[in-house]
Amino acid sequence: MSATPLLSVRHAEKHFGGTPALVDAALDLLPGEVHALMGENGAGKSTLIKILAGVVNPDRAEIALSGQAVSIPNPQTAFDLGLRFIHQELAVVPQLSVAENLFLSHAYPRRAGFLVDWRRLNQSAKTVLDQLGIAHIDPRTRMARVGTGDQMLVKIASAFVTGDRQTPAVYIMDEPTAALTSEEVTRLFGVIRELKLQGCAVLYVSHRLEEIFQIADRVTVMRDGCVVGSALINETSSEKLIRQMTGRELSQTFPARETPLDSHIVLAVRNLATEYVCEVGFDLRAGEILGLAGLAGAGCTELLRALVGADPLRHGEIRLDGETRADLTPVSAWERGFAYVPEERRSQGLILSRSIRDNITLPHLQKISRGGILLDRRSEEQLSSVVGASVRLKAIGPRQTVRELSGGNQQKVMFARAMSRTPRLLLLDEPTRGVDVGAKFDIYTLIRQVSAQSVGVVLASSDLAELLGLCDRILILREGRQTAIVAASGLSQHELLTLCYGDGDRDD
Amino acid sequence: MTTDASIEQTAARIQWGRLLRTSGTLIGFLAIIVFFTINIPNTFLTVANWLNISQQVSMLAVIAFTMTIVMVMGDFDLSVGSMASLAGIIAALLFRDSQPVIVGVLVALGVGLLGGLFNGVLVSYVGIMPFVATLGTLTMFSGLAFLLSGGETIFGRDIPADFSGFARGGIPVGMVGERTLLFPNLTLIALIVLAVVWALLEQTTFGRRLYAIGGNAEAALLGGVRVRLLRLIAFMLTGFGAALGGLMYASRVASANPTQGAGLMLDAIAAVFLGMTMSEEGEPHVLGTLIGVLILGVLDNGLTQMRVDSYVREILIGAIIVAAVTSSSLAKRGR
Numbered sequence: 001m002s003a004t005p006l007l008s009v010r011h012a013e014k015h016f017g018g019t020p021a022l023v024d025a026a027l028d029l030l031p032g033e034v035h036a037l038m039g040e041n042g043a044g045k046s047t048l049i050k051i052l053a054g055v056v057n058p059d060r061a062e063i064a065l066s067g068q069a070v071s072i073p074n075p076q077t078a079f080d081l082g083l084r085f086i087h088q089e090l091a092v093v094p095q096l097s098v099a100e101n102l103f104l105s106h107a108y109p110r111r112a113g114f115l116v117d118w119r120r121l122n123q124s125a126k127t128v129l130d131q132l133g134i135a136h137i138d139p140r141t142r143m144a145r146v147g148t149g150d151q152m153l154v155k156i157a158s159a160f161v162t163g164d165r166q167t168p169a170v171y172i173m174d175e176p177t178a179a180l181t182s183e184e185v186t187r188l189f190g191v192i193r194e195l196k197l198q199g200c201a202v203l204y205v206s207h208r209l210e211e212i213f214q215i216a217d218r219v220t221v222m223r224d225g226c227v228v229g230s231a232l233i234n235e236t237s238s239e240k241l242i243r244q245m246t247g248r249e250l251s252q253t254f255p256a257r258e259t260p261l262d263s264h265i266v267l268a269v270r271n272l273a274t275e276y277v278c279e280v281g282f283d284l285r286a287g288e289i290l291g292l293a294g295l296a297g298a299g300c301t302e303l304l305r306a307l308v309g310a311d312p313l314r315h316g317e318i319r320l321d322g323e324t325r326a327d328l329t330p331v332s333a334w335e336r337g338f339a340y341v342p343e344e345r346r347s348q349g350l351i352l353s354r355s356i357r358d359n360i361t362l363p364h365l366q367k368i369s370r371g372g373i374l375l376d377r378r379s380e381e382q383l384s385s386v387v388g389a390s391v392r393l394k395a396i397g398p399r400q401t402v403r404e405l406s407g408g409n410q411q412k413v414m415f416a417r418a419m420s421r422t423p424r425l426l427l428l429d430e431p432t433r434g435v436d437v438g439a440k441f442d443i444y445t446l447i448r449q450v451s452a453q454s455v456g457v458v459l460a461s462s463d464l465a466e467l468l469g470l471c472d473r474i475l476i477l478r479e480g481r482q483t484a485i486v487a488a489s490g491l492s493q494h495e496l497l498t499l500c501y502g503d504g505d506r507d508d
Numbered sequence: 509m510t511t512d513a514s515i516e517q518t519a520a521r522i523q524w525g526r527l528l529r530t531s532g533t534l535i536g537f538l539a540i541i542v543f544f545t546i547n548i549p550n551t552f553l554t555v556a557n558w559l560n561i562s563q564q565v566s567m568l569a570v571i572a573f574t575m576t577i578v579m580v581m582g583d584f585d586l587s588v589g590s591m592a593s594l595a596g597i598i599a600a601l602l603f604r605d606s607q608p609v610i611v612g613v614l615v616a617l618g619v620g621l622l623g624g625l626f627n628g629v630l631v632s633y634v635g636i637m638p639f640v641a642t643l644g645t646l647t648m649f650s651g652l653a654f655l656l657s658g659g660e661t662i663f664g665r666d667i668p669a670d671f672s673g674f675a676r677g678g679i680p681v682g683m684v685g686e687r688t689l690l691f692p693n694l695t696l697i698a699l700i701v702l703a704v705v706w707a708l709l710e711q712t713t714f715g716r717r718l719y720a721i722g723g724n725a726e727a728a729l730l731g732g733v734r735v736r737l738l739r740l741i742a743f744m745l746t747g748f749g750a751a752l753g754g755l756m757y758a759s760r761v762a763s764a765n766p767t768q769g770a771g772l773m774l775d776a777i778a779a780v781f782l783g784m785t786m787s788e789e790g791e792p793h794v795l796g797t798l799i800g801v802l803i804l805g806v807l808d809n810g811l812t813q814m815r816v817d818s819y820v821r822e823i824l825i826g827a828i829i830v831a832a833v834t835s836s837s838l839a840k841r842g843r
Contacts, residue, residue, distance in 0.1 A: 310730060334732035342730055349730070351723035353789040362720055363732035365713040373712050401789065417731070 004067045006031050006201040007052075007083075007170050012061040014047050021047040022058070023225040029170060029201035034192060036212045036233075037205045039222035040245055040408060040436030045205055048222075049172055053085050054078040065169070079105060084159035086173040092151055094144035099125035101143050102158045124161075132157050132191045149184050152176070156188065171195060172203045177211060189215050207436060209238050221245055246438035254469030255448045261472065262286035265322075266456035267425055269307070272316030276302035277480045280316070284425070284456040289447065291471035291488065292460035295500050299480040300460035301343050304427050307458065308340040309333045320424060334363040337424035341414045341431055343460075349414050350402050357384040357398040360417045367421065387416040392442050408439030415446055426450055426457045432466060444470060464493045476500060533785045533796075533832050537803050544810035552810060556684055559692060563675075565805035566694035567592075567753045567760070572776040572797050573698075573705045574749020577742045579780050579792045580709060582722040583631065583638040585746045588776060590650035591623050592754030592769025597653045599671075599755055600662040600764035609670045617751050623649060624747020628740035646773075653766035663763030672762035694756050701749065705794045708745075718742060719791065778829050779804055785836035803828070 005028040012025040022044045029035050039045050050056035052063070054072040063070055065081055072078050078085070092101055100108075102125045109120040125139035134153050137146060146154065156176060171192075177185045192202055192215060204216060212219055213233060220230040221244040229244050267284040277299040284290050292300040305311045307318065309328030318325050320336055333340070342348035350359055361380045366372045368379055384398035391412040395405060402413055411431065418426055428447070432440045447470060451457050461467050467474055468488055476484040476499045484499055544552045551557055571588050578585050595616040602612035623645065630641040678690030709715035720728040721735055729735045753772060758764045782803055783796025804825060811821045 308730070330730050331732045331734055340730060342727075347724070348726050351720050351727055353723040353791060354719060358716065358720070362717075362728070365716060369713050373714070375711055375713060375716060403789075 003030050005029055005064075006066055007203075008064045008067075009048070009052070010062040010064075012048060012051060012063075013059045014051065014056060015059060020225050022051075025222070025225070025227050027203075027220060027227070029203055031169075031199045031201055032196050033218060034196060034202045034204055034216045036216035036219040037203055037222065038207075038212065038219060038241060038245060040406075040438045043222040043245070043436070044225040045222055046174070047225075049085070049174055049203075049205065052078065052083060052172060082169045084171045086156050086159050086171065086176050092143050092155060094142070096143055097139065098129075098137055098141050098143060098146060098154055099139035101154060102128060102139070102161055104158065106161055128157050128161055129154075131194075132160065133187050153184060153187065156191070160191075170201050170203070172205075174205045175207065176204075177206065177208065185211070209241065212241075213238075242437055245436070246441070254466075255445050257448070257451075257472075259287060259452045261288055262454050264454070266320065266454075267307075267458075268317075268319040268322075270317040270319075272303075272306060272318065273314040274302065274306045274311045275314070276311065277306060277477070277482075278314075280306075280475075280477075280482045282475055282482075282485055284458065286454040286456055287451050288473070289451050289457040289459055289471045291467040291474035292458060292477060293464070293467055293474050293496060293500055294477035297479075298477040298500070300477055301429055302480070303477065304340070304342075304429050304458065304460055307333075307425075307427055308338055335366070337421075338427060339363075339418035339423035339425070340427045341411075341418050341429060343429040343433070345407075345410055345414050350410060352401070352403040354402065355399045356388065356393070356395055356402055356405075356413055356416075357381055359402050359413050360384045360387060360398075360420055363417065364420050383420055384416070387420050388412075390419065391415045391446055408435045411435050411439065411443065415443065419446070419450065422453055423450075423455055426455055428457065428459045428461075430461055431459070432461070432463065464496050468493065468496065529836070530786050530788055532835050533782060533803075534799060536828070536832060537799055537806075540803065540806055540810070544806070544813075548810060548813050551813060555682075556689060557809070559689065559695065561802075561805050561809045562695040562698070563692040563760075564809065565801050566692070566698040567756045568772055568775050568779065568804065569698040569798070569801045570701045570749055570756065571753040571772050572779040572801050573701050573794050574746045574752075575776045576780050576783070576792045576794045576797045577705060577709065577718065577749075578638070578746045579777075579784075580715070580718045580722050581739060581742060582725075583739070583742070584642060584777065585624075585627060585743065585750075586639065586642040586773055587623065587627060587645040587649055588746065588750035588753070589769045589771065589773035590646050590653065591620060591747055591750035592757060592772055593764075593766050594623070594649045594653040594656075594769075595620055595751035595754035596758035596764035596768060597657045597662065597766055599758060600667060601656060603668055603671065604662060604666040609668055612671070613755060616755055617748060620748045620751020620754075621744050622747070623751075624744035625740070627747060628743030631743060632736045632739035650766065650770075657764070657766050659766060661763055661765040667758075667762050667764075671759055675756065675759035675762075694760065697752070697756065701752070702794065702798060709794055714738065714741075722791065775804055782829060782832055785832050790836075 007029040009025065009027040012022050014022040025044060025048055027037075027048070037045050037048070047056060051058045051061055052072060054074045054077050057073070063072060070081060072081065093104065099122045103121060109117040109124065111117040122139045126135070129135055129137055129139060132153070134150070134157065137150050137154060143151065143154070159171060176188060195202060204212075206212060216233050218230065218232050219236060219241065221228050221241060223245060262285055264286045265283045266286045270281050272278075272280040280303060282290065292303060294300050302311065306313060309330050309332065313328075318328060320338075325332070325336065330340070346352065351362070357380050361368055361383065368376060368383065370376050381398045388395065388398065393412045393416060394409055402410060405413065415431075431447070432443055435443065447457060447459065459467070459471060468491060471488045474486055474488050474491070474496065475482060476486070478500070486499065571592065575585060575588060598619055599612035599616040602615055603609070627642055627645055630636045630645070631638045675694055678692040679696070680688050681691045682689045709718065717728065717733045717738055720731070720733055721738065725735055754769050757768055761768070779800030780792050780797050782800030783798070784790050784792050786796040786799065787793055807825050807828065808821065811824065816824070
C-alpha cells in the first residue's frame with residue numbers, strides 16, 4: 001500500500017456480553033476507496049463500527065486518522081474528527097422540516113446573533129440535496145410527510161452537510177440500502193462515486209453481494225470477531241466471500257425435500273376473513289410447506305396473525321386435524337400445537353431482558369412446570385440446552401440474556417421456542433430477515449427437518465428465491481385477498497412476482 | 509448450545525462486572541449502617557432497635573412488596589396510599605358498629621381486592637394507562653374514605669383492644685434487663701407477605717409471565733400469555749396488599765383517619781426503584797424492594813436518633829434515592 005490510509009485500525013479488541021466480539025481486528029481505508037466490510041451477524045462488524053463511532057469503548061484499539069493516532073471516547077469526538085455514520089435506522093425528527101433534520105448536528109445559520117436564518121438554512125439544505133441528485137425533496141417539507149425511502153436519503157444527505165467545518169473524510173455506511181428502492185440505490189451509488197472522486201474513503205457494510213461487486217474497490221471479511229481476509233474486489237468472487245464468511249462450503253442454498261408428503265390434512269382454512277384479509281381458503285397437508293407471497297401490505301403477516309388467533313375472525317373456519325377451532329387465541333393456539341415465529345423478533349417475539357431459557361419456555365410453561373404452577377428450572381434448562389443445540393444456537397448457556405445475542409442467534413431462540421415441543425403447525429413470518437448467510441442456511445435446514453416430521457408449515461417471505469426453494473405450494477395474496485395457489489416447482493421468480501402484481505391470474 | 513473455552517473465560521469475567529454494577533446500592537446500604545453505628549454507638553446496632561425498625565417499616569414493606577407485583581409488569585399503582593386509608597376507615601366503621609374484629613378485617617381486605625379489581629379492569633380491559641387510571645382511583649378512594657368517615661378520625665373506644673393490641677404484641681424472643689424483647693406481630697406479617705410475593709414472582713409460572721409482560725407485552729401475548737387476565741390479577745394483589753398495610757397502620761396507631769396512608773405510596777414506589785437498581789436488567793425484584801424498604805427505614809430511624817430535623821431528613825432521603833438511581837445507570841452505561 002503506497003498511500004497513507006485515511007483511517008487505520010489495529011489490534012481492536014472488545015469483549016461484549018460474554019462473547020469476544022472483536023479479536024485483534026485490523027482495517028485500512030485508503031483515500032478514494034470504497035471498502036466493503038462483510039460478515040455474518042455477530043461477526044464483529046457492528047462492534048468495530050461502534051468503536052469508530054465512539055459508542056462502544058474497546059478493550060484496546062489503535063486508531064489512526066491520516067497517520068495521526070487518535071482515540072474516540074464519544075460520538076462527538078468521532079463527529080469532530082470528520083467521521084460520518086449512516087445507519088439503516090438513523091432516527092429522524094418527524095416534526096421538523098427536512099432542512100432542520102439535515103442540520104441537526106450543526107449550528108443553524110443565525111440572524112442578529114440569535115434568530116435562526118431560515119432562508120439561509122433552506123438554501124444550504126437545497127444545495128446539499130442538489131449535490132446528491134435528490135432535488136425533488138423540498139427542504140421546507142415536514143419530515144413526517146416525506147416518504148420512507150426519501151427519509152433515508154435525507155438521513156444520508158445529513159452526513160454530507162459540512163457546516164463550517166472542513167469536508168468530512170470518512171463515511172461509514174451500515175446497510176444503507178436496506179430500505180431503498182433500486183432507483184434510490186442507484187442515486188446513492190452516484191453519490192458514493194462522487195465522494196470517491198473527492199478523495200474520501202467509504203466503509204460500506206452490506207449483506208448484499210451484488211451491491212458489493214457493483215460499488216466496492218476492496219472487501220474485508222470478518223468471522224467470529226476476527227478479520228479473515230481482505231482482497232481487491234476483482235480478485236475475489238461470491239463463492240469465495242461466502243466461504244470466508246461462513247467458514248464452510250454452501251453446496252446448495254436450499255436443502256431439498258427428502259420425505260414424501262403425507263396425505264393427512266393438518267390445517268384446513270375455509271373462507272376466512274378478518275379486518276385485514278378475506279376470501280382465504282386452503283388445505284395444508286402434514287409435512288407440506290405452504291408459502292405466502294404478496295407485495296408489502298398484501299396481508300401475509302395479517303393472515304398468519306389470523307391463524308394464530310391474534311386478530312379476531314370476522315367469519316370463516318380454521319380446522320386443525322379435522323377439529324374446528326372457533327375461538328382461537330394465541331394462548332389456545334400454542335396449546336393446540338401451533339407454533340408462531342412473528343415478523344419482528346425484537347418487538348413481537350423476544351423478551352430481550354430475559355434469559356434464553358425464559359424465552360424458549362414461555363409458551364410451554366404450563367406443560368413444563370410442576371402442576372402447571374411451580375417453575376421447574378432444571379427441566380427448563382435441560383429443554384433449552386437440547387433445543388438450543390438442535391438449532392445450532394451459539395451462547396454461553398441457557399441463562400444468558402437474549403439482548404446479548406446477535407440477530408441470527410436471536411432468531412434461533414425463536415425457532416428453539418417453536419420447536420420445544422414438536423408442533424403440529426409451524427407459522428413463520430419472514431424467518432430469515434436480517435439474518436446472515438450462514439444462519440439462513442441453518443434456518444432452511446431446520447424448516448426442512450420440521451416438515452419431515454409431518455409438521456405443516458406456513459411460510460411468509462418477501463424473499464422470492466426462498467419461497468421457490470423451500471415451498472411445495474405458494475398462496476398469493478393481493479390487497480388482503482387470496483388470488484391464487486400455485487405449485488412452486490417449475491415457477492420462476494419472474495412468474496411469481498407477476499402473480500404478486502396481479503397481471504394474469506393462474507390457478508392450481 | 510455451542511460453547512468454547514474462551515467464552516467460558518469471558519463469562520467468568522462478566523459475572524464480576526455484573527456483581528459490581530448491581531451491588532452499588534447494597535454497598536451504600538452497608539455504608540449507611542456503618543455510619544449510624546459509629547455515630548449512634550450505644551443504641552443503633554442493637555437487637556431492640558432493629559426490631560423497632562422492622563416494626564416501623566412493616567406497613568410500608570407490605571405495600572412495597574405488593575407494589576413490586578404490578579411494577580414487574582412495568583405498571584404502577586398510585587392508589588395504594590388512599591386504599592390503605594380507606595381500608596382502615598372501613599374496618600374502624602365496622603368496629604364502631606360493634607362488628608367482630610375478624611369481620612372488619614375481612615371486609616376491609618375484600619375492599620382492597622375490589623379496588624384492585626377496579627384498577628385492573630381500567631388498565632387491562634378498558635386500556636387506560638396505569639398512571640392515569642390509578643391517579644383517578646387514588647382520588648376516588650380518598651374521597652370515599654372522607655365521605656364514609658365524615659372527615660373525622662375514628663379512635664378511642666371505637667377501636668377494640670383486640671385490634672389495636674395486635675400491633676403492640678409479638679412473640680417473646682428474649683429479655684433486655686427487665687423488659688421482654690418481642691418479635692413484633694407486624695414484622696411477622698411483613699415477612700409472610702415477603703415470602704408469599706417472593707414465591708409468587710420467582711418460583712411460579714405466574715411470576716415468570718409477569719416478567720415477560722414487563723419485558724415485552726406484545727411478545728408475551730403472541731407467545732401465549734394471558735396478558736389481560738394476569739394484569740387484572742396483579743392489580744388485585746396490589747390492592748389487597750394496600751388494604752393489609754392500611755389495617756396494620758390502623759392497628760399500630762389504634763385509630764383510622766382518611767389521610768393516614770397518603771405518604772405510603774411514594775415511599776413504596778421509591779423502595780421498588782431502589783431495589784431495581786440492584787438488578788442487571790433494571791427489573792423489580794421483591795428482595796431488592798426489601799433492601800429499598802430497609803434503606804428508607806434505617807435512614808429514618810438513624811436520622812431521628814441523631815435529631816436531624818425532619819425536613820432535612822426528607823431532603824436527605826430524596827437525595828439518596830436520586831444518587832442510587834444515578835450511580836446505577838452510570839455504571840450500566842459504561843459497559
